[in-house]
Amino acid sequence: MHSTELQTPRTLGDHNWHDHAACRSTTHHKVDPELFFPEPDEMDRIRAAKALCTQCPVRSTCLDAALENGDRDGIRGGMTEEERDPLHRKFQHRLNYARVNAVLAGRDIHLTEAERQAVVRAAYQSGTPAERLAWLLKVTEEHAEKLYRRTRREIRNRAVDQTKNAKTKALKEPKAQNPRRDDLGKAA
Known part of the structure; x- marks a missing residue:
């Protein structure tokens, strides 16, 4: 894996990451693309494809691309269709702050819904103008203003909820009572 990949x-x-993929066929390294589309019971082909993926310097980028594009067929990022299925189901909840920060820095990358919300919140809290947010998220300025609202x-x-919870907690806690004079006992 390239260090820049993370x-x-x-x-x-x-x-461009395709150029660095271990599955890329070259004149000196022939790879049959059909290897990555085995039937579920073709265990030898599955193992051979995964062995190539294990050596691949862009394996996680390949997996991200499959998830981002909704590619459910074949072996991608070293995982079979069945292994990727839970990742596909949870994908929109991914929250990777490296991706959020990259967008805030002006890079045009794929974001999940959770990451988009984090971009909006960070931009709002830093006072980023709605016009800039619109450009970052590729939405209209009107929509960016709606997101800020x-x-x-x-x-x-x-x-408000935190204030209510703090008051409720304070009401539930027993109040410390000051001892009365007769509770102090008598001096010897």
């Missing part, structure tokens, strides 16, 4: 998410439409409401409601 630090820098790929941009939308960037397929919703975020402002969520933050306000969370603060």
Whole structure:
């Protein structure tokens, strides 16, 4: 795995990572693409494909691309269709702050819904103009303003809820009573 792979998410439409894939066929290294589309019972083909994936420097990028594009067929990122299925189901909940920060820095990368919400919140809290947020998320300025209104409401409601919870907790806790004079006992 390239060290930059973990630090820098790929941009939308960037397929340069294909050039570094272990499954890429070259004149000196022939790879049959059908190897990556075995039937579920073809265990030898599955093992052979996964063995290539194990050596691949862009394996996690391949897996991300499969999840981002909804590719459910074949072996991708070293995983079979069945192994990737739970990841596909949970994918929209992924929250990777490296991706959030990359978008805030102006990079055009794929975001899950959770990551988009984190971008909006971070941009709102840092005072980023709605025009810039619109550009970052590829939405209209009107929609960016709507996202900011919703975020402002969520933050306000969370603060109100926290205040209510603190008051409720304080009411439930027994109050410490000051000892009365007769509770102090008598001096000897």
